[in-house]
Amino acid sequence: RNYRSRTECRGDINRLNAPFLAIYESLIPAEEEKQKQKQLMALLDKHVKEEWPGARLFLYGSCANSFGFRKSDIDVCLAIGDADINKSEILLKLADILKSDNLENVQALTRARVPIVKLMDPVTGISCDICVNNLLAVINTKLLRDYSKIDVRLRQLAFIVKHWAKSRGVNETYQGTLSSYAYVLMCIHFLQQRSPSILPCLQDMEITYSVNVDNVKCSFFDQVEKLQGFGSRNGESIAQLVWAFFNYWAYCHDYANDVISIRTGSIVSKRAKDWTRRIGNDRHLICIEDPFEVSHDLGRVVDKRSIRVLREEFERAAEIMQHDPNPCVKLFEPY
Ligand code: CTP
Ligand code: MG
Numbered sequence: 001r002n003y004r005s006r007t008e009c010r011g012d013i014n015r016l017n018a019p020f021l022a023i024y025e026s027l028i029p030a031e032e033e034k035q036k037q038k039q040l041m042a043l044l045d046k047h048v049k050e051e052w053p054g055a056r057l058f059l060y061g062s063c064a065n066s067f068g069f070r071k072s073d074i075d076v077c078l079a080i081g082d083a084d085i086n087k088s089e090i091l092l093k094l095a096d097i098l099k100s101d102n103l104e105n106v107q108a109l110t111r112a113r114v115p116i117v118k119l120m121d122p123v124t125g126i127s128c129d130i131c132v133n134n135l136l137a138v139i140n141t142k143l144l145r146d147y148s149k150i151d152v153r154l155r156q157l158a159f160i161v162k163h164w165a166k167s168r169g170v171n172e173t174y175q176g177t178l179s180s181y182a183y184v185l186m187c188i189h190f191l192q193q194r195s196p197s198i199l200p201c202l203q204d205m206e207i208t209y210s211v212n213v214d215n216v217k218c219s220f221f222d223q224v225e226k227l228q229g230f231g232s233r234n235g236e237s238i239a240q241l242v243w244a245f246f247n248y249w250a251y252c253h254d255y256a257n258d259v260i261s262i263r264t265g266s267i268v269s270k271r272a273k274d275w276t277r278r279i280g281n282d283r284h285l286i287c288i289e290d291p292f293e294v295s296h297d298l299g300r301v302v303d304k305r306s307i308r309v310l311r312e313e314f315e316r317a318a319e320i321m322q323h324d325p326n327p328c329v330k331l332f333e334p335y
Pocket of ligand 2: 061062075
């Protein structure tokens, strides 16, 4: 492969700021959606507390990490203190309880990779998945949300990247492409690496928040209101960042040797992580380290076929950003 690292961006790039921001604005959920989510959470909480007084419900994923689009489903985690519980039993019990209320399509999927109860609330129109004791997801949701409060360009970039990935069919983990969570980590890493940096590395600062979950110590700086203006020394516009993001993944990233790591705020080597060869189903063809479960590569779903699809899509996007007269149309064209 021929790495054509491009440093010169098109001269009229800032003409694209307004259309990108318009797309971002059109995807942001309305305030009334948040209210409906709260209403459904309150209903679920009432049922859960009746059965398990010590349990708690947490929102996680895109409905809580600030990277969710309008009209999305919500992800909920039921936290039951006891680590030895049988998750299937809890989920079956939970489904029974919720069926007795007027919730629709209540189903316990106990054999899924992440076992859940699914349901739809006809009052708010919201669908929801409830899992049990998936607390690392609750904590990584907080980390992503905290990052998004530091510089608005993260949320703007991630919305555009997610929208691109969904339009182009490369946001499907079951087909070997990447999860939304992985794309957001790619955006955070990218903004940490700009010069001057637009985001700090929260896990490499004074610890103001620390919890132990599933034998993993999760600690980072979470007083992000103190970091307002952190990125202001860097004046790059959203259009410049979208251009540079795709240029990085198309032509600059070293797929053979590098792991992106928001935990360290930089690149770590595949060799240091022993991610140089295929073990079982983990192929490590694109490496994205989870910030807390550091042995997890979010790129592990990517196989020999889908890495080609992904890289061709990054190249297509980079070419469009460089040459196309109307990138905001072409970039999001259905595949
Ligand atoms: N998650 C995780 N590890 C993964 C995938 C997901 O911990 N390998 C957790 C993260 O907390 C993430 C949540 O599950 O925020 C939901 O993941 P995903 O469906 O990828 O992202 P959403 O943010 O819900 O995106 P979408 O808007 O596409 O639903
Ligand atoms: Mg989701």
